[in-house]
Amino acid sequence: MRNLFLMLLLYVATQASGFSQDSTLHYSAEIKGALASKQTPYLFHTNTYGVIPTNGSFALAQASFHKVYSPHNPRFFQWSAGAELVATANKSSSVFFTDLFVAAKAGPVEISIGQRKDFYGLGDSLLTTGAVAISSNARPYPKIQISTPHFVNIIPGNDIITFKFSYSDGLFGPARSIYGNVRTVPEIYLHHKSIYLKLGKKSHILNLFAGFNHQVMWGGEDKIFSGGLKRSEAYRYVVLGKPWAASRVGNHFGTIDIGMQLQGKAWTAFLYRQSIYEDGSIANLSNIADGLNGLRFKRNNRQYDGLQLNTVLLEYVYTKYQGGNVFDFITGTFGRDNYFNHYVYSQGWSYKGRTFGTPLIAPQHLIRDKLKSSPNLFTANNRLIAFHAAIEGSFNKATFLLKASHSINSGTYNKPFSSSIKQTSLLARIETPLKFINESYLNLSLGTDFGHFYPNNTAILIGWRKSGFIR
Numbered sequence: 001m002r003n004l005f006l007m008l009l010l011y012v013a014t015q016a017s018g019f020s021q022d023s024t025l026h027y028s029a030e031i032k033g034a035l036a037s038k039q040t041p042y043l044f045h046t047n048t049y050g051v052i053p054t055n056g057s058f059a060l061a062q063a064s065f066h067k068v069y070s071p072h073n074p075r076f077f078q079w080s081a082g083a084e085l086v087a088t089a090n091k092s093s094s095v096f097f098t099d100l101f102v103a104a105k106a107g108p109v110e111i112s113i114g115q116r117k118d119f120y121g122l123g124d125s126l127l128t129t130g131a132v133a134i135s136s137n138a139r140p141y142p143k144i145q146i147s148t149p150h151f152v153n154i155i156p157g158n159d160i161i162t163f164k165f166s167y168s169d170g171l172f173g174p175a176r177s178i179y180g181n182v183r184t185v186p187e188i189y190l191h192h193k194s195i196y197l198k199l200g201k202k203s204h205i206l207n208l209f210a211g212f213n214h215q216v217m218w219g220g221e222d223k224i225f226s227g228g229l230k231r232s233e234a235y236r237y238v239v240l241g242k243p244w245a246a247s248r249v250g251n252h253f254g255t256i257d258i259g260m261q262l263q264g265k266a267w268t269a270f271l272y273r274q275s276i277y278e279d280g281s282i283a284n285l286s287n288i289a290d291g292l293n294g295l296r297f298k299r300n301n302r303q304y305d306g307l308q309l310n311t312v313l314l315e316y317v318y319t320k321y322q323g324g325n326v327f328d329f330i331t332g333t334f335g336r337d338n339y340f341n342h343y344v345y346s347q348g349w350s351y352k353g354r355t356f357g358t359p360l361i362a363p364q365h366l367i368r369d370k371l372k373s374s375p376n377l378f379t380a381n382n383r384l385i386a387f388h389a390a391i392e393g394s395f396n397k398a399t400f401l402l403k404a405s406h407s408i409n410s411g412t413y414n415k416p417f418s419s420s421i422k423q424t425s426l427l428a429r430i431e432t433p434l435k436f437i438n439e440s441y442l443n444l445s446l447g448t449d450f451g452h453f454y455p456n457n458t459a460i461l462i463g464w465r466k467s468g469f470i471r
Contacts, residue, residue, distance in 0.1 A: 024070045024080075028467035032060040034445075036459030039366065041447035043403050043427035044459055046359040047130050049098050049117050050139030050352055051086050054366060057459075058090035064099060079104040082116060098140055108152045115140040120166070120194055122209050122257040122272045124296045127313040127390035129405060130358045132274045132292050133213055133255045134192070138354035141190065143170030151198050159202060165195040172217065176346045177224055178376045185220030188345065191238050191250075196257070209259035209272075214241070217345060218250025224344060248279045251342045253349060253357065255291065263300075270296045276319070278337045286323040287337065292316070292358070302394070309393040317360055317386040325413060336413045339382040348378025355379075360386050360407060367453055373415045381417070381453070383410040398432040409453050423451035440466035 034040070036056045045052040051062065064084035084099040101114025117140055121131040130137055145168035154161050168191075175188045196211030216238045221228040229237065229244065236242075237249040259272035275291040294315040302310050324335035340349035340361045349356045355363060361382045364372045373380040386407040393400055405425045411417035431443035445461040 023469035023471055024068050024073075025470040026064075026066045026068055026467070027470055028062075028064045028084075028465065030060075030062050030463060030465040032058075032461055032463035034058050034060075034459050034461040037455070037457045039455050039457045041427070041449045041457040041459050042359075042362075042366075042423075042425040042454060043405065044445070044447045044461065047128070047136045049136050050354050051098060053088055053090050053092070055091050058088055060086065060088045062086040062098075066099070069105065076107055077104065096139070100142075105149075108148045108150065110145075110147055110149055112145050112147075113143075115142045120192075120213050121255060121274055122196065122211065122259040123274060123292070123294055124270070124272075124311075124313050124315075127296075127311060127392060127401070127403065128294065129292070129315050129317060129360055129386065129388045131255075132276055132317075132358045133215055133253055134356060135358055137359040138351040138356045141170045141172060141351055143168045143190070143192075145192075151196075160200070162198045163195065165193075167193045172219075172351060175219070177220065177344055178346045179344045180224035181226060182220070182223045185223060185345075188217060188219035191216040191218065191235075193239075200261075205263050207261040207263070209261070210257065212254060212256045214252070214254040216241075216248075216250040216252050217342070217349070221249060251345060251349065252279045253339075254278075266300060268298050268300055270294075270298070272296075276339070278323075278339065286335065287321065289321040290319045290339075304394050304397055307393070307395050309391055311390075311392040313388075313390045315386075315388040317358065317384070317388070319361070320383040320385065320410060322383065322413065338412060338414070340379050341377045341382065341412070346376050346378070350378050360384060360405075362454075368455060371411070371417065371421065371453065373412070377412075379412075380415065381409045381411050381421075383412060383416070384408060398430060400431075401427070401429040403427040407453065421451070421453045423449065423453035425449045425454075434464075437466060438468075440464060 034057055038056050040052065040054050040056060045054045062084060066082035067080050069078050069080050081102045082099040083097060085097055087095045099116045101112050101116040103110055103112035119125045119136060120134045123131055145166060147166035148164045151162035151164045153159050154163060170190045172188045172190055175185045177183055177185050192215050194211065194213035196209060198207055198209050200207035218234060218238050221234045222230050234249050237244050254277055255274040256277060257274050259270060262269045272294045273291060276287045292315060297312045299310045319339055322335060322337040322339060326335045340357065342348050350363060353363060355361055361379050363378055364380050367380065371380055384407050386405060388405045390403040407423045409421040409423065427447045429443060429445040431441050434440050434442055443463045447459050449457040
């Protein structure tokens with residue numbers, strides 16, 4: 001199957017030479033190879049939708065076909081679809097789809113079925129450490145979703161105040177239970193909803209944003225608990241966040257987001273905050289100290305004349321408070337939220353072994369052996385402070401990207417590290433166009449980890465890619 005996939009990828013690259021901006025058929029093809037230490041550096045594999053392996057050297061090929069919506073098509077009803085296949089060869093070779101979906105929209109409202117790469121929340125999507133609740137770190141999962149992909153006017157014909165929303169239910173597959181009557185649950189699900197508002201027109205200098213997202217991992221309540229809720233009844237508790245048996249049904253996690261955008265003549269500044277809430281903490285704002293803060297400067301018109309900076313990003317992440325150090329039913333104080341771990345589902349806040357939210361909270365199999373804790377927990381470290389900086393720019397026709405992350409890690413409330421563990425990760429990437437095969441691109445990446453949280457890792461990657469629209 002892998003040989004057939006490589007033949008298909010090369011056929012796409014050589015035959016789909018022409019493209020047109022009026023076309024709605026988009027293709028891409030990419031080949032990568034990396035030489036790495038035993039483990040792939042942190043900034044290599046994070047926020048790649050689960051594509052880049054974590055366990056050292058690899059070869060990778062991916063190809064995609066997407067039928068996209070036409071921005072010049074006035075029709076009220078349109079449809080789209082997409083498929084992206086990835087094949088990796090390394091210590092644990094695999095072939096899988098990231099995108100595999102069909103979608104249709106009526107005006108601004110879209111319904112989609114399948115798995116696709118999405119981005120939720122207010123923040124940067126290219127240079128970020130990763131959105132706190134749902135990042136681009138894990139592989140997309142199959143779901144049914146209704147949404148408005150773009151902001152929609154509340155007042156017809158006037159964009160002074162707009163909104164966007166999404167509502168979906170997805171399938172995660174079987175899960176191991178570490179509590180209750182069974183040790184395996186045949187199916188668990190992910191419920192998601194979000195709504196965001198924007199105040200200010202596109203032409204205004206200042207735009208304000210606010211909204212929230214709410215996710216729940218749930219399923220098997222009637223099997224795990226004696227007298228547990230049937231699936232249809234449990235779903236109602238999940239959606240509304242109602243407590244049952246002195247707890248919430250499922251594993252709840254989300255963020256309340258605010259943002260401010262200031263648009264100048266040459267640059268646009270975007271300041272954003274994602275504040276964490278878990279289970280019932282939204283009612284008393286007990287987690288208000290925890291979250292992600294970001295500031296991005298982005299050039300309005302990209303330039304390719306000499307050395308240019310196009311995007312600059314600074315982020316600060318804090319997750320140490322977690323509602324405080326007290327968990328007491330008698331007083332009704334529910335701290336020690338233990339982010340990304342769960343008392344029922346051993347996989348915690350993850351999918352296919354990858355962190356579902358910010359990858360700064362890492363799975364145990366990636367960290368140093370001496371820091372690991374109970375095998376029933378997803379992570380041994382969810383109390384941290386992190387600083388992140390990144391720039392993206394160009395030098396003539398070549399583009400470059402630099403990222404640096406530094407974290408101070410304290411373990412968990414239940415098992416804190418004996419002292420703070422520091423970790424630094426660096427990534428440098430450059431890409432230049434090639435004159436043959438109709439302006440394809442060659443890229444080179446270097447990455448490293450040094451500190452005492454991850455093993456000391458180093459890697460070099462070389463890749464080739466081509467994409468465009470098929471006539």
